[in-house]
Amino acid sequence: xxxxxxxxxxxxxxxxxxxxxxxxxxxxxxxxxxxxxxxxxxxxxxxxxxxxxxxxxxxxxxxxxxxxxxxxxxxxxxxxxxxxxxxxxxxxxxxxxxxxxxxxxxxxxxxxx
Numbered sequence: 001x002x003x004x005x006x007x008x009x010x011x012x013x014x015x016x017x018x019x020x021x022x023x024x025x026x027x028x029x030x031x032x033x034x035x036x037x038x039x040x041x042x043x044x045x046x047x048x049x050x051x052x053x054x055x056x057x058x059x060x061x062x063x064x065x066x067x068x069x070x071x072x073x074x075x076x077x078x079x080x081x082x083x084x085x086x087x088x089x090x091x092x093x094x095x096x097x098x099x100x101x102x103x104x105x106x107x108x109x110x111x112x113x
Contacts, residue, residue, distance in 0.1 A: 001062065005111035009058050009068065012104035016075055017055035019101055023048030037089040050078055058108060065112060072109035076102055 001009075022030040023044055034044060054075040061068010079102035086094045 001065075002111065005108065006062070008104055008111055009061065009108040012072070012075070012108045013055040013058040015101050015104055016051045016058070020048045020051030020055060023051070033086075033091070033094060037085050037091065039085065047078075050074070054078065054105070058105075061112070069109065069112055072105045072112065075105040076109065079105070 019030065023034075031044065034047075035041070039047070054071045057067050057071025057074065059068075061071060079098045082098035083095055083102075086092075086098060
């Protein structure tokens with residue numbers, strides 16, 4: 001794995017992990033939009049866990065590349081779903097936020113494959 005891929009993967013893992021932890025601690029900048037978009041409260045912990053699993057999977061990918069690839073794909077799918085959720089809620093000004101979190105996962109996947 002190149003230095004660039006290593007750094008980009010670490011950034012992707014940090015961003016996904018930060019976002020996942022933010023759900024668990026109830027950070028306003030995460031949970032208020034979830035409520036506004038109509039995401040049921042009962043699945044918020046699952047969403048946070050999915051982001052944390054993706055972050056951990058990216059880091060495990062340093063040792064087992066297939067897991068890192070699967071984690072990157074999972075995060076890309078997760079944040080694609082987030083974009084769809086934001087668009088369905090007609091909150092178009094918020095579309096860039098999940099894209100910002102998705103970008104390092106896309107880059108990590110591109111640099112790994």
